[in-house]
Amino acid sequence: MKLLEDMILERGKVLPGHVLKVDSFLNHQIDVKLLRAMADELYSVFANDGVTKILTVEASGIAIATMVADRFNVPMVFAKKHKTSNVVGDVYSVPVHSYTHNRDYTIIVSKSYLNSNDVVLLIDDFLANGCALRGLIKLVEDAGAKVAGAGIAIEKGFQEGGKSLRADGYKIASMAIVESMSDTSLTFRKND
Ligand code: 5GP
Numbered sequence: 030m031k032l033l034e035d036m037i038l039e040r041g042k043v044l045p046g047h048v049l050k051v052d053s054f055l056n057h058q059i060d061v062k063l064l065r066a067m068a069d070e071l072y073s074v075f076a077n078d079g080v081t082k083i084l085t086v087e088a089s090g091i092a093i094a095t096m097v098a099d100r101f102n103v104p105m106v107f108a109k110k111h112k113t114s115n116v117v118g119d120v121y122s123v124p125v126h127s128y129t130h131n132r133d134y135t136i137i138v139s140k141s142y143l144n145s146n147d148v149v150l151l152i153d154d155f156l157a158n159g160c161a162l163r164g165l166i167k168l169v170e171d172a173g174a175k176v177a178g179a180g181i182a183i184e185k186g187f188q189e190g191g192k193s194l195r196a197d198g199y200k201i202a203s204m205a206i207v208e209s210m211s212d213t214s215l216t217f218r219k220n221d
Contacts (some may be wrong), residue, residue, distance in 0.1 A: 030204040032066050033182065034217050043210050047157075047185065048129060055154055055182060059092050067093065067204050068100040071180040074202040075101075075150055078177040082106060082143070084165055085152040086125075086136055093182060094152040101150070106143065108136040108168060121171045125164035128157045138168050145173035156181040156203060159190025166199070183207060186218045 042050040054060040083105040085094035091107050098105035112134055116122045120137040127134060143149070151165045162179055169176050178200030184191045186206040194201055206218040 030066065030070055032063060033205045036060065036063060037183065037205060037207070038215060041215070043212055043215065047188075047210065049155075049183065049185070049207065049210060051154075051183070055093075056089050061096075064093055064096040067180075067182060068096040070204060071097050071150075071152075071202060072100045075177055075180065075200075078150070078200075079148045080150045080177050082147045082149050082174075083152055084108065084138070084143070084149050084169065086110065086161055086165060089154040090152050093154060093180075097150070097152055097180060104142075106138060108138045108165060111135040111137060121168045123164045123167040123171070126158075126160045128155075128160065136164050136168065138172075140172070143169065143172035143174055147172065147174035148177050149174050150177045151179040152181075153179070154182045156184040156190045156194075156201070157188045159194050162190065162194060178202065180204075185210075 036054050040053045044050050080101050082103055083094045083098040086108040087110055094105045116135055116137050119140045122135050122137040124133055124135050149169045153161055166176055181203040184203035184206045186208050191201055208216045208218040
């Protein structure tokens, strides 16, 4: 999506460790117009897939997922992050490795909000190694629900997550795929 690619080029910052900082329009201050455009695009990709629920993980996915849920006219659920694996209550839970913080945490969703008849569209801001998406997929599977696919704002195509999830048959729609990035240059892959 050209709008997102232009914003990344103009306002994104590449940090050490292959981390792209997009705080000025996606992760801290939010460009609502951009989110609306992404929601429209994702609706056009997944409109015929019977989506009944949008699922993301806190915190950065929530704004995007809310806009997408509005477009699909379905509820949005966000998985909560727990620092430990000592989770109590009637929840689905799964351990996830955090790319940006380089540590493990547990994500949980109440069993009340994912049902076996749900068709779930996963949403996240970034796709890197795929740990966050794999965790969300596990939550959906544990609930006996179906994964419609995943809508991602920025995929880092030089990391393995997208390739491996597509190889496993998941429908992944990324609004921008960064092919390479360094302090001085950033290139995009053409979306197919
Ligand atoms: P993965 O689990 O696919 O390795 O990484 C995706 C998760 O890590 C996303 O939920 C996102 O919050 C975070 N993440 C991964 N790479 C980046 C990045 O380059 N910039 C930012 N801001 N977050 C990232």
